[in-house]
Amino acid sequence: MDFANQRVCSKRTKPDHITFVGVLSACTxxxxxxxxxxxxNLIKEKHGLGYTIDHYACVVNLLSRSGRFSEAEDINKKLPMKPDKFLWASLLAGCRIHGNLDLAKRAAEALFKIEPENAATYVTLSNIYAAAGKWVKVAKNRNLMDVNKVVKKPGRSWTKIKRKVYTFLMGDRSNPRLNEIHELLEELQIKIREEGYVPKTDYVLHDVEDEQKEQNLSYHSENLAIAFAILVTPPGTSIKVFKNLRTCVDCHMFIKYVSKVVSRKIIVRDSSRFHCFEDGSYSCKDYW
Incomplete structure (x- = not known):
């Protein structure tokens, strides 16, 4: 961020609105x-630029992800323009991290009015309710999806090995090495538990036993793709996996530990950003 500060404050460089969107996103x-x-504060005080809705969305995202909801809501209430979907989505994302049920409901209701067809809002709200054990509310939210004919895209991950693309979906049995993949995932589960991994079952959207929840999590598409890549590439080879949806909390933690026990650099590009895992650490430091 020192470099960013030099670029923003340099006398030879005049930052514009987009410059600050990038800097605020990096801080987030x-x-x-x-x-x-x-x-x-520099946007207006030092550079004389006006705030855009993107700047407000960034700072609301920044505050809500860190749990500073009162400040985020204060900015939301004082907006000189109507809050857009990105701002409400930022609040909802923060509520997912910190389990703020009341604000999550209000943010989701605002998003339902703006874009009722967006499955991500329903899924995120369901995740928040599931983490709190509010299964009746999870069911009601899922029913609302059915009423509004909103369909969640299935999670799909893919990896490229020797110029060939291999695609994985949860529950898909088309890969000829699927049994080997499942066996490796079971082995990895044992190894990473010894390193301290604890499955994050709070977000599994079914009121079932913890053992079944853990099994559901381990077979998410990105985990299948990573296990396959480990099987078919030489030890030490970096692994790159792409996913069409956002990586869940448990998979993020799972991959972190896997990178350590297999001594591999694992890069995952989901719908939100790049995640780089290496030797049990990751680039985003839980801000993702």
Whole structure:
């Protein structure tokens, strides 16, 4: 961020609105809340630029991800323009991290009015309710999806090995090495538990026993793709996996530990961003 500061404040460089969107986004994904607020204030105070809805969405995202909801809501209430879907989605994302049920409901209701066809809102709200054990509300939210004829896209992951693309879906049995993949995942589960991994079953959207929840999580499409890549590539080879949806909390933690026990660099590109895992650590530091 020191480099960003030099670029923003350089006398030879005139930052524009887009410059600050990039800087604020970088602060958000790095967890630099106070630094992000400092840059937000610079937009008007030092550079004489007006705030755009994108700037407000970034700073609301910054605050809500760190759990500072009162400040985020205060900005939302004082907006000189109507909040858009990105701002409400930022609040909802923060509620998912910190389990703020009341604000999550209000943010979701606002998003339902703006884009009732977006499955991501329903799924995120269901995840928040599931984490809190509110299964009746999960069921009602799922029923609302059916009423509005909203269909969630199935999670799909793919990896490229020797110029050939291999695609994986949860429950898909078309890969000829599927049994080997499942056996490897079971082995990895044992190894990573010894390293401290604990499955994050809070977000599984079924009121079932923990053992079944853990099994559901381990067979998510990105885990299948990673296990396959481990099987068919030489030890030490970096692994790259792409996913059409956002990586869930448990898979994020699972891949972190897998990168350590197999001594591989694993890069996952989901619908949100790139995640780089290596030797049990990851690039985003839980701000993703």
């Amino acid at each position: 994904h790095s967890g630099l809340v106070d630094k992000g607020l400092e840059y937000f």
